[in-house]
Amino acid sequence: MRRSAPLILSLVAISAVAACGKKDDSTAAASGGPITVKASDTSCEVAKSTLDAGTHVFTVSNSGSKVTEFYVYAAGDRVMGEIENITPGLSRELRVELPAGTYQTACKPGMIGDGIRNALTVSGSAAALTEDAALGQASASYTRYITSQSEALVQKTTDFANAVKAGDIEKAKALYPVARTYYERIEPVAEIFGDLDPKIDGREDDATAELPFTGYHKLEKDLWVTKDISKDGPIADQLVTDVKEIATKAKAEKLSPLQLANGAKELLDEVAASKITGEEERYSHTDLWDFAANVDGSQAAVAALRPALEQRNPELVKQIDKAFAAVDSELAKYRSGDGWKLQTELTQEQLKGLSDVINALAEPISKIAGVIAQK
Structure with missing residues (x-):
């Protein structure tokens, strides 16, 4: 679960790349400026x-x-790009690469449901960002990372499910955050595939008649709150089935460079919105496992983009490396054995310290998409 020193060092170059953001933004030029969404x-x-x-x-x-x-959705609600946690009064940008086709845009007030949708038609042709050699290599490199994490996800989730079916509550509790680690690392890819992510990772208050409360968090609640998993065998089996499906799809998915850049930022937004607050793992309080995994996933996406970022903005790479190092240093204070302390064991001051370093990291990470979009 620890991030390797070479990977951390490899990020140094990424910060530098973003500094090139003073060039004309080809995105704005191609589209006649940003597309406003009210x-x-x-x-x-x-x-x-x-x-x-x-x-x-x-x-x-x-x-x-x-x-x-x-x-922005393609057919089958395949996510081409997304921005979460847009609070009232806030304005945020999403850069997305769209080939010719039919799409839908959607706003989701309250972050629930299918959203308020609009049709979007894209026509013509344009050179893909992956035609740049460094960006093409970034996508290939990240696919290898997703493949390794997906394979581990299936194995660890199967181990967890087997413990649940055996009625071994203590073993299942120990395996739960380990399995969750691999899912949280690949979350930007996992969220692409329609209803699979809600089935696997949905919270109780997001449940609907069509998508009932199931997956990891239903089992989490039964392990820590109801303390009864005697009837959870079918839920555990379905979780493994869904995880296998999402792993297969994730390994076959070729993310665009902009999806990598957006995903790196989305993972940090996840940390700020639900890991530090304790909202994600509200029954087990194993949020710091998710926190570390989200940072791992963000770091992997940025590392894949490193060669392109070094070419375009080496100063940004330095900023990002320094910010990742600060997150590692702050998070290391809360190690417990091979894992992490419970979120409830940290004081508000300690949680604020984690929040501060994540926000400091998110700022330079947010610049990557703009750098990557430059022609």
Whole structure:
């Protein structure tokens, strides 16, 4: 679970790359400027419904009273790009590469449901970012990482499920955060595939008639709260089935360079929104395992992009490396054996320290997409 020193060092170059952001943004040039999205509790007004193929910037502002999300979906609700946790009054940008095809945009007030959707048509052709040799290599490198993590995810989740089916509560409790680690590392890929992520990782308050409360967190609740897993065999079996499916799809998925950049930032947003607060692992309080795994996944995405970032903005690479080192140093204070202390064992001051280093890291990470989108 520990990140290797070579990988940490490899990130040094990434910070430097982002400094090149003073070049003209080809995304804005190609699209005539950012595409504004006005989101509220009841509407999702997207300025354009037709676009030329290529890379585009969506600028999403939330005038509602609820936290919202913005998605660009391909057929089958395959996620091309997303922004989560857009709080009221906040405006955020999403860069996404779109080949010709039909898509949907969606705002999700309250971050639930199918969202308020609009049709989006993309036509024409444009050179893919992966035609740049360094960016093409980044996608290939990250695919190898996802493959290794997905294989471990299936094995560790199977071990966890077997303990649940055997009725061994203590063993299942010990295996639970280990299995979760591998899922949290590949979350940007896992979230691409429609309803699979909610089935595996959905929380109790997000459950619907169509997607009932199941997966990891249902088992988590039964292990730590109800303390009765005698009827959870079918849930454990379904979890393994769903994890195998998502692992197969994840290993076959070829993420674009912008998806890598966006995913690195999304993982840090996940840390800030639900790991530090204790919302994610509300029954087991094993949130720091997820925290470390999200940082691992973000670091892997950035490391894959390193050669391209070094070419384009070596100063940004230095900033990112320094920020990752600060996160590692702060998080190391809360080691416990081969794992981590419970979230509830940390004081508010300690949680704020973790929040501060994550926010400091998220700032330079957020610049990567802009650097990558440059032609």
